[in-house]
Amino acid sequence: MEEFTRSVIEIIKQIPKGRVTTYGRISLMAGRSRGARQVSRILHTMSRKYNLPWHRVINIKGTISLPEYGGYYEQKARLLSEGIEFDEKDRVDLKTFLWNPGDIEC
DNA sequence: TAAATGACAAGTG
DNA sequence: CCACTTGCCATTT
Numbered sequence: 001m002e003e004f005t006r007s008v009i010e011i012i013k014q015i016p017k018g019r020v021t022t023y024g025r026i027s028l029m030a031g032r033s034r035g036a037r038q039v040s041r042i043l044h045t046m047s048r049k050y051n052l053p054w055h056r057v058i059n060i061k062g063t064i065s066l067p068e069y070g071g072y073y074e075q076k077a078r079l080l081s082e083g084i085e086f087d088e089k090d091r092v093d094l095k096t097f098l099w100n101p102g103d104i105e106c
Numbered sequence: 107t108a109a110a111t112g113a114c115a116a117g118t119g
Numbered sequence: 120c121c122a123c124t125t126g127c128c129a130t131t132t
Binding site for chain 2: 047
Binding site for chain 2: 121
């Protein structure tokens with residue numbers, strides 16, 4: 001398996017419960033500035049096999065990328081059960097819930 | 107081998 | 120905020 005793929009899987013496994021991160025961020029952490037689409041592909045194909053917290057990954061707009069006919073509701077339900085909130089336009093506030101390794105609290 | 111595809115992102119109006 | 124465009128790149132057709 002490719003190094004990039006392995007890194008992506010390791011990073012996703014480290015996302016703590018109750019936080020989210022984005023495709024592009026994962027790609028950056030794994031060492032690629034433009035691999036967001038590859039991250040989405042990895043999630044789509046490997047999340048079950050590697051038991052990944054796939055629901056903690058959303059897009060940069062703070063919305064769920066899955067279509068309503070393909071997992072959207074399950075992802076939202078899983079996030080809600082972890083305490084993540086959605087606004088009236090189904091967006092997550094990244095300022096509040098984005099995973100920050102290093103944890104800069106007040 | 108070329109064209110289409112996709113769980114993305116950033117820019118523009 | 121929405122709609123649309125451009126850049127991206129591995130995988131599928």
